[in-house]
Amino acid sequence: MIVAEPKPIKELLEMVQDFNKILVIGCKGCVTVCNVGGLKEVGILASTLKIARKKDGREIEVGEHVLERQCDPEYIDEVKDIIDDYDAVISLACGVGPQFLSERYPSARIFPGVNTKFMGGAVEHGVWSERCAGCGQCVIHYFGGLCPIARCSKSLMNGPCGGSSHGKCEISDDVDCIWDIIVRKMMAQGRLDELVKFRPPKSWTTARDGGPRKMVREELVI
Template identity: 70%
Template sequence: MIVADRKSLEEILTMVKDNKKILIAGCKGCVTVCNVGGLKEVEILASSMKIARKKQGTHIDIDINVLERQCDNEYVAGVSDIIGNYDAVISLACGVGPQFLSEMYPDQTFYPGVNTTFFGGATQHGVWEERCAGCGTCAINNFGGLCPIARCAKSLMNGPCGGSSNGACEINKDTVCIWDVIVRKKMDAGKLEDLIGVRGIKNWRTARDGGPRRSIREELVQGNI
């Protein structure tokens, strides 16, 4: 899923400091799963903002709405009747959400309420870790099912660098050296020779280096199947 962190209250309050009536739009997708932009978090933000404004002595009307997903136009269209009623909208979806909203409702102002961070998953309750860099050419099968693109600080493809120490990466002792894990896994499986061949230069054109990406599924473009 896409993982995000909520922006600080100070940053959000500054964004809407001149607005008197706002909508906070949540999303039932990834940001609900990573506890940053679902109904609960939307309600908490609304209440916190009202407290801040009351402390300041200025009034603010805040409505909330949690869309099924903000990354699908059919759901984004669901707020067309109400979107014009507000001075501004704070979206607690990932960076995709406020863009879909901005594209559909060009006259409205949308603010991102979260910082979108990475593709990952929860390793324990409350802890999320990056697992995928979305490079567009998945090759984790070559590395024991682990991704050195996303999980090695240098995205090395041919083994660890000299900064690997006791299984930790030199950038941070809490960051696992994924190459250490890959090599150990291959050793345990008796397949270390899988890593011997020199891997050629990775083609990054499928990643961000090739510019904004688009995925087209012809059979779906033609209609539902």
């Protein structure tokens, strides 16, 4: 899933300080799963905004709405009859959501309510970890099914570097050295011969480096 974290309340309050009618829009996709932009979090943010504003003696009206997804135009349409009732919108979806809203409703003021972090998963309850860099050309099968592009701090294709220490990356003890894991796994599988094979430079044309990406699948286009 796409993993996001809440923006600090202070930052959000500053963003919307000039507005008195705010619509908070959540998303039932990834941000619900990572507990940052679902029904619950929409309620919490709405309540917090109201408390903070009341405290300062400034009334605020906060609407709450949760969309099936904010990355599909058909769901974005759902708020077309209510969005004009508000001065501003806070989207609790990943970076895609507020942009789809901005594109669909050109006159609306749309604000991002979360910081989108990475593509990853929950390694334990309340802990998420990055797994994919979206490079557009998956090569994990060369590396014991683990991705050095996303998970090595230097995206080394021929690691590990000299900074690997006790299974941890040189940048932080909180970061596992993925190359340590790759090497140990592949050696245990008896695949040393693959490990010592030189991996040539990767083409980044399919990654973000190749420019903003678009995908068309003719069989699905109506």
